[in-house]
Structure formats: C-alpha cells, structure tokens
Amino acid sequence: MIATQQAINMFVQETGGWAASQLEACTRCGMCAEACHFYQSSANPEYAPVWKLEILKRAYEQRFTLVGKFKTAIGIDKKITDQDVAHWSELNYYACTVCNKCAMVCPMGIDLGTLLHTVRSGLAAAGMVPEDLETAVMKQVIEGSPLGMTASVWDSRLEWVADEWEVDIPRDVKGADTLVVFTSIEVMKFPTNVAAIAKILNAAGEKWTVSSSAREVVNFGFYEGDQEHEKLFMRRLFDGAKELGVKRIVVTECGHAYDALRFHAPNLLSEANDYEIVHITGVMADLVKSGRIKLQEGFYDNVGTLTLHDACKIQRKGGYIQEPRDILNIIAPKSFKEMTPNQEEAICCGGGGGVIAIKAADPIRYDVFTLKIDQVNKIGANMVTMTCSNCRLQFTDCMDHFKLDWKITGLAQMVADAMVE
Amino acid sequence: MNWNDVLSFARGPLFQAALLIFIAGMLYRLVRVIGLGWSRNHVRPKKSQTKGVVMSYLKGILIWPFVPWVKNTFTKNPIIYLAGGLFHLGLFVILVLGTAHMLVWKSLLGFGWKTLPLPIVDWFAAATIVAMVVLFINRLINPVLKLLTGTAEWLNLLFVFVPMLTGYIMTHHLFFQYEVLFSIHMLSVDFLLIWIPFSRISHFVFYFFSKSIHGQEFAKHGVRA
Numbered sequence: 310m311i312a313t314q315q316a317i318n319m320f321v322q323e324t325g326g327w328a329a330s331q332l333e334a335c336t337r338c339g340m341c342a343e344a345c346h347f348y349q350s351s352a353n354p355e356y357a358p359v360w361k362l363e364i365l366k367r368a369y370e371q372r373f374t375l376v377g378k379f380k381t382a383i384g385i386d387k388k389i390t391d392q393d394v395a396h397w398s399e400l401n402y403y404a405c406t407v408c409n410k411c412a413m414v415c416p417m418g419i420d421l422g423t424l425l426h427t428v429r430s431g432l433a434a435a436g437m438v439p440e441d442l443e444t445a446v447m448k449q450v451i452e453g454s455p456l457g458m459t460a461s462v463w464d465s466r467l468e469w470v471a472d473e474w475e476v477d478i479p480r481d482v483k484g485a486d487t488l489v490v491f492t493s494i495e496v497m498k499f500p501t502n503v504a505a506i507a508k509i510l511n512a513a514g515e516k517w518t519v520s521s522s523a524r525e526v527v528n529f530g531f532y533e534g535d536q537e538h539e540k541l542f543m544r545r546l547f548d549g550a551k552e553l554g555v556k557r558i559v560v561t562e563c564g565h566a567y568d569a570l571r572f573h574a575p576n577l578l579s580e581a582n583d584y585e586i587v588h589i590t591g592v593m594a595d596l597v598k599s600g601r602i603k604l605q606e607g608f609y610d611n612v613g614t615l616t617l618h619d620a621c622k623i624q625r626k627g628g629y630i631q632e633p634r635d636i637l638n639i640i641a642p643k644s645f646k647e648m649t650p651n652q653e654e655a656i657c658c659g660g661g662g663g664v665i666a667i668k669a670a671d672p673i674r675y676d677v678f679t680l681k682i683d684q685v686n687k688i689g690a691n692m693v694t695m696t697c698s699n700c701r702l703q704f705t706d707c708m709d710h711f712k713l714d715w716k717i718t719g720l721a722q723m724v725a726d727a728m729v730e
Numbered sequence: 731m732n733w734n735d736v737l738s739f740a741r742g743p744l745f746q747a748a749l750l751i752f753i754a755g756m757l758y759r760l761v762r763v764i765g766l767g768w769s770r771n772h773v774r775p776k777k778s779q780t781k782g783v784v785m786s787y788l789k790g791i792l793i794w795p796f797v798p799w800v801k802n803t804f805t806k807n808p809i810i811y812l813a814g815g816l817f818h819l820g821l822f823v824i825l826v827l828g829t830a831h832m833l834v835w836k837s838l839l840g841f842g843w844k845t846l847p848l849p850i851v852d853w854f855a856a857a858t859i860v861a862m863v864v865l866f867i868n869r870l871i872n873p874v875l876k877l878l879t880g881t882a883e884w885l886n887l888l889f890v891f892v893p894m895l896t897g898y899i900m901t902h903h904l905f906f907q908y909e910v911l912f913s914i915h916m917l918s919v920d921f922l923l924i925w926i927p928f929s930r931i932s933h934f935v936f937y938f939f940s941k942s943i944h945g946q947e948f949a950k951h952g953v954r955a
Contacts, residue, residue, distance in 0.1 A: 326766040330939035333763060336930055337883060338814065339874040343806050354873040373762070376928050385881070414802070416814070417937055418786055418944025418955075572951065575772040582772060628776050628952020650802055653953050 313394050316435035320368035323427045329373065331424065332366050334417045335359060341411035341421060346656050347404040350676040356404045358411035358421050364389060364397040365428045398437040401428050402533075403670035408621030408657035422626070429534025438533040441667045446529040446538055453545070454525040455666070456493035463524045466496050467503070474504035477511055481553065482518035488555040489517050489589075490526035490546060492563040494698040499562075502698065505725030506561055506589060512728055513601040517559070523549020526566040531573070532663030540577050543570065547580045557585035559592055562719050564622030564661060564697035571627070588623055590696045593724050594632035597639065608727035609641035609692075612716075616648050616690040618681070618704070619655035620697035633696055633720055640727040644692075648684040656680050658695075660703025678707045685715065692716040694723055733909040740916035748923035749838075755927025756935060763936075775950040782949025783942050789955060790941055795819075813864040820858030824851060824897075848901070855898045862891055882929055889925050892918040 324332070342348045342357035354360065367389055370377025380386035407429075409422030432438065438446070445455035452459045458466070471478045479485065489510065495502040510517045523546040530538025550558055560567040567588045574581035596602045609615055617633055624630050630652050637645040650656065659677030664670050681704075685693060693715055695701055704717045795815050798804040804811040825831050829845040836842035845851075866887055869875045896915040899905060926932055948955040 324766065326764055326768045327943065329763045329766050330936050331943060333759070333930075334933050334936035334940035336933045337875075337878045339872060339878055342874040343802070348874070352873070354877045357874045357877070360874070360877060373766070412944065412947075415940075415944075416790070417933065418790065418941040420940075420943055420947050423947070572773050575774070576769075579772075582774065625953060626951050630953065654802060 312435040312437065313389055313391050316364075316394050316431040316437070317368045317372070317389060319431040319434035320365050320427070321372050323430055324365075324369050324373070328365075328424060328427060329369060331417075331419045332362075332369050334419055335362075335366070336417065338416065340414055340416060344410045344414040346406075346408075346410070346659060346677045346680055347673065350659075350680055351404075351673065353404075355400055358405070358425065361397070361400050361405055362421065362424055362428060364393060365424060365431065368431070394432065394435050394437050397428065398432045398439065401425065401432060402439050402442060402663060403667060404664075404673055406621065406657050406659060406661035406664055408661060409626055410621070410654070410657060413625070413654060426534055429532075430536060431534075433533045433535040438535070439667045439669065441669070442529070442533055442663050445663075445666050446533055446535070449525070449527070449529045449542060450538065454493040455527060455529045456497050458493040458496055458525060460521060460524070463496065463521065466500065467519070470496075470500045470503050471507075474501070474508070476504050476507045478503075478507045479518045481521055482516075483553050485516045485518035485553060485555055487515055487517040487557050487559055488523065488550050488553060489519055489559045489561060490523055490549075490566075491519070491561045492527045492566060492698050493525055494527070494563070494702055495561060499698055499701065499719060499722075501722050502562055502719045505719070505722040508725045509593060509596065509602060509721065509728065512730070513596045515596075518553060518555070520549035520553055522552065523547075526560055526563050526570075528566055528569045529663065529666075531565055531569040532666070536577065539569065539573070543574050543578055543581070546570070547574075547578060547584070550584055551580070555584070557587060559587055559589055561589045562696055562698045562701070562721055564620045564627075564699055568622040568626050588627060588629055588696070589721055590623060590629040590632050593721065594629075594635055597636060597724075602724075603729040604636070604639050604724065604727045605729050606639055607642055609645075609723065610643040612641070612644055612692050614646050614688060614690040615641050615644045615692040615694065616646055616685060616688060617651075617720075618648075618658065618693050618695040618700055619651055619653075620695055620700050621655070621657045621661060623696045624655065625653045629696065633694075636720065636724060637694070640723060646688045646690060648688060648690075656684060658700040658703040660706070661697075661699055665699065665703055665706070674703070675707065675710055678703065678711070681707075682711065682713070690715065692718065694718050694720050696720045733907070733913050737909055737913045737916065740913055740920060744920045745916065745923075748920040752923040752926055755924075756932060759927060759932060760935060763939075771950075773950055776952030777949040779946045779949045782947075782955050783945035786941050786945030786948070786955040809864060810868055813861040813868070816857055817861040817865065820854045820861065823854040824858065824894075827851060830901075852898075852901060855894070855901075859891075859894055859898060862887065862894065866891075885925065886929055886931055889918065889922045889929075890931070893922060 341359050345358050348356040371381050407422050407425050411421040449455045467478055491503055528542040530542050571586045659674050664674050827846045828851040832842050832845045869879050893915055896911050900911045945955045
C-alpha cells in the first residue's frame with residue numbers, strides 16, 4: 310500500500326492546472342483508441358489511450374474533485390489498489406510507446422502523450438517499472454549506458470569505427486562548436502551510422518567533437534518516467550558539454566533522447582537552455598540546403614522502392630517532417646514513395662517508449678509491427694529508411710521475426726553514401 | 731395535480747435555481763482547476779505558439795467538420811464521426827438559432843437576434859435526435875466505450891435526450907397535452923442544468939483549455955496542430 314500511495318502522491322504532485330484542465334476536458338468518447346497502434350493490432354479495449362490514463366484520472370478526481378470524493382465515500386469509485394498499479398504498469402509500459410498519435414485525433418485536443426508520461430512517473434515512484442526496463446536503467450546509472458557501453462568499451466568501439474571506415478572522430482576537443490552525442494544502439498549495433506555522421510560533419514567542415522563523459526544520449530530514465538534518473542542522465546550530457554565549452558548539442562539518430570533533451574530538459578534543468586539542441590536530421594538538411602555538403606542526385610534511384618518511416622519522437626513530436634523528405638527528394642526522387650498514413654499521422658514502429666527493452670512485451674510488439682508490414686507492402690517497398698535507431702532496432706528485429714527481406718537503413722548512412730566528395 | 735402550476739414552477743423558481751447552481755458550479759470548477767497552478771514552461775518553441783493555437787481552433791471548428799475524409803478517425807468510423815458532429819451542430823442551431831430558445835436568451839440577457847425559420851431548426855432537431863440514438867447504440871456495443879461508460883455517462887445521454895425529445899414533440903403538438911410536455915421539458919432542462927457541473931458535459935468549458943494547449947504544444951514541437 311505504501312508503494313501505491315507513492316504513485317498517488319506523484320500523480321497529485323504532477324497535476325497542476327495544465328494536466329487537470331485536460332483531464333476535465335475528456336468526454337470519454339473513445340476516439341483515441343482508433344489512433345493507437347496497440348489497440349488497432351490487438352482490439353484490446355484496455356489499450357485505448359484514455360484507459361491507460363484512467364489511473365491518473367482516478368487519482369486526480371479522488372483527491373481534487375467533489376464528485377470524486379463523494380463517489381469514493383459512497384463506494385461507487387474504488388480507491389486505487391496495489392493490483393491497479395500493477396495492472397496499469399503493464400498497460401503503460403508494455404502497450405504504449407508514448408508516440409502521441411492519440412493527441413492527433415482527440416477532438417478535444419488533449420495532449421495525451423505528456424499525460425501518459427505522467428502516468429509513468431507515478432508508476433516509477435511506486436517502483437512498478439517492469440524488471441527488464443529497471444535493469445537497463447540501473448545499468449545506465451552504474452555503467453553509464455543501458456547497453457553496457459562503459460568508458461573503455463566506448464573508447465575501443467570508436468577507435469575501431471575510425472579505423473574500419475577510415476574516418477576522423479574528434480574526441481574531447483575543447484572549444485569545438487558542436488558536441489555530438491551518439492546512442493549506444495548506434496555505437497554497439499549500427500556502427501556504420503557513427504562513421505556516416507562523422508563523415509558528413511567532417512565533409513561540411515564542422516567544428517565538432519564527441520565527449521568521453523557525455524558519451525551516451527539514451528535516457529532510460531525518460532522511458533520509465535523517473536525524474537531523478539532523467540535528470541541524472543541529462544546532467545551527464547550538460548556537464549560534458551560545459552566542460553568542452555560547446556554551443557550546441559547534436560542528438561544523433563535517437564528519438565526519445567531528442568524529445569527528452571529538447572522538450573523536457575528545459576523544465577528539469579536550467580542549464581538546458583544554454584545550448585541549442587538539434588537532431589542530426591535537421592543538421593543534415595541545413596548542410597544540404599546551405600551547400601556545405603553536396604549529394605549526388607538520384608543516387609538511390611536504382612534500389613527499387615524506398616520509403617521513409619516517420620519516427621514518433623523525431624517527426625510527430627520533433628517537427629522534423631519536411632527535412633528528411635527534402636533529402637530523399639534529392640537522393641531518391643524516383644524510388645522514394647510515401648506510406649499512408651505518413652508524416653505526423655504516421656503509425657509508430659511499436660518498439661519505442663522502452664517497449665523493445667521488455668521481453669514480456671515481445672508478442673505485443675510483434676503484433677503492432679504487422680501494421681507496419683501492411684503499410685510497407687501496400688506500396689511494395691523493399692527498402693525502409695528512418696531517423697531513429699530505436700525504430701531501426703525494432704525493424705531489424707522484426708525482419709528476423711517475420712522473415713522479411715527489406716533493407717533497413719538510417720538516413721544519415723544514406724546521406725553519407727550519397728555525398729559527392 | 732395542475733400541470734399549469736408545475737409548469738410555472740419549472741420555468742420559474744426552479745429554472746432560476748437551476749441556472750444559479752449551473753453558473754456557480756461551473757465557476758467553482760473553473761476556479762478550482764485554474765487554482766491548481768500553472769508552472770512556467772521553459773521550452774523554446776519551434777514555431778509561433780499563437781499561430782498554433784489559432785490553427786488548432788480553425789481546424790477543430792471550421793476545417794475538419796467540412797473535410798472529414800482526410801481524417802483517419804473518419805474513414806475508420808464515419809457514422810460516429812458524423813453523429814458526433816451533427817449532434818453538436820444541431821445543439822448549437824436549436825439553442826442559439828431556434829426562435830423559442832432565442833426568446834429565453836432574450837429574457838435572460840436583454841437582447842435578441844435573428845433566428846432560423848422553424849422548419850430548418852426542426853430538421854436539425856430531428857437529425858440531432860437520430861444522432862443521439864446512434865451515439866447511444868454505439869456506446870452500447872463499442873468495446874472501448876463499454877469499458878469507459880459508467881452510470882454518469884448514461885445519465886449524460888439521458889439528461890440531454892429528454893429535453894431534446896420533449897422539445898421536438900412539443901413543437902409538433904403530438905401525443906400529449908401541451909402543458910404536460912412543456913412541464914416535462916422544463917423539468918428535464920432544470921435537471922440538466924443542475925447536472926452539468928457534476929458531469930463531463932462541462933467539457934464545453936474545458937474544451938478551450940485543452941484545445942489551446944494542443945495548439946501551443948504542437949507549435950512548440952514544430953508540428954502542424
């Protein structure tokens with residue numbers, strides 16, 4: 310019961326006018342269910358975004374509203390129990406990627422994604438984060454990375470990348486303009502992305518560096534919703550940035566990390582606004598536009614049909630909607646084809662929000678991906694590119710699981726390959 | 731029992747009391763929500779937030795209702811989308827542009843306005859009643875709505891449906907004695923007014939919060955609202 314009370318306290322603490330007015334606005338029309346890929350693929354009514362919020366709504370009503378207090382007193386509304394907290398932990402961590410598509414369809418315009426993040430904060434306060442996710446978080450606390458990218462691993466991996474692809478990766482350069490922070494997913498699983506981004510920035514003559522202390526952009530605290538962990542991991546980055554005296558921080562192909570640093574950090578840490586925080590997609594588009602890198606037109610026009618998967622945190626929540634399309638229209642004007650729905654209405658990959666890190670959520674995650682398979686097959690694409698390594702992880706894993714043979718790639722890698730030296 | 735007495739009570743003291751409870755209740759809820767405090771957001775917006783808010787309302791009120799087929803929610807469930815839209819439009823037409831209701835407003839506010847001819851309002855009323863039936867059936871069978879619907883949601887529908895139906899029958903002078911219908915109409919309106927502050931029908935006020943927040947958030951993130 311103590312844990313449950315901690316969850317309730319966190320819900321109450323996080324519910325100011327901003328959240329309360331939106332909870333009050335909900336008419337319980339259920340339209341958000343139609344937007345949710347977890348509901349679409351499973352038809353489980355409990356996966357309706359509004360229902361995932363139910364526990365926050367109940368905590369709010371029972372604490373703040375007369376009707377809620379009255380209903381609890383006479384027994385129509387039940388107090389939140391340990392079982393409830395455990396149940397909503399599964400609903401929220403297994404079957405939600407916090408992709409915010411529900412906010413696109415809500416007739417009242419409720420910003421469900423942010424409220425769902427608040428639900429996670431309460432669940433984390435109660436210690437009800439799924440074990441796999443919690444293990445990864447603790448690994449990041451202790452080793453600096455959920456994927457075991459310790460300082461020495463990072464060191465040898467970067468050395469190897471620099472060697473293998475013959476690319477210069479400036480390290481810990483004081484006075485550089487730009488600090489680039491990679492995800493451990495890229496460093497450990499998609500090293501070509503690291504080489505590609507280095508190649509692009511070098512070609513553009515960018516004064517950039519990586520930092521050995523601010524080496525991991527992933528923020529698993531953001532997945533679980535624990536503010537202290539969120540801040541701890543963010544602070545590591547800002548400390549590294551301060552040490553090197555950079556002006557901007559470039560987040561590489563990682564969705565939630567960009568969301569966390571660009572849209573949450575300023576409200577958690579005051580130093581966040583000392584830096585310009587941009588995503589590599591925006592950097593690449595700017596470099597192309599200003600002519601600092603040149604791309605070979607139609608470089609990918611012979612690959613068959615190529616499509617772009619919109620990442621929820623980079624396109625729908627990050628605003629980089631036109632940028633990747635501008636790039637693809639140069640390097641693949643003929644082979645690039647859009648899926649429907651796309652852009653801010655796109656269907657999420659199903660692996661975000663920490664879902665891919667939770668073994669028990671695998672069946673749900675694979676179910677969701679069938680929606681993506683339908684989308685891609687409808688336009689007959691054989692190559693899918695994206696701007697988020699977490700999506701890419703989900704795609705590559707699902708290639709194995711569903712025995713598909715699409716080519717999965719990151720946009721940075723495509724840009725690097727299509728560059729005219 | 732004399733129906734004339736009931737009627738004069740329902741449209742007299744009871745109506746005034748209900749109106750008072752409605753206004754006081756809604757004010758209380760507004761003040762309570764606003765009083766919870768608004769922390770400052772330090773995120774630097776990507777696009778103009780004012781523009782985002784304006785677009786959010788324009789789209790919600792003027793664009794989506796007229797080009798619904800661009801919305802996925804419409805293509806997936808057109809009947810519910812139309813029923814919901816028609817219900818709100820009908821409600822607006824009846825309550826604001828219907829002559830009888832305008833006269834009520836006039837007695838409360840002191841001024842009136844031009845209204846629509848009765849046959850047009852009448853058609854809207856009929857459509858609204860049909861829309862409500864559709865929404866009612868949908869709430870009965872849709873698995874998500876089954877999960878979300880409790881006593882309060884059923885009462886919401888009932889408390890809006892009764893005034894709507896009695897009003898419609900009244901204007902057509904059907905079935906019952908006029909005074910009886912008018913009395914029930916007024917009594918149910920009184921109940922509705924008292925009920926609104928305790929229910930989610932109050933969303934017409936909080937709509938302006940959530941819709942503004944929506945526009946602001948999406949502009950902040952650099953995405954079309």
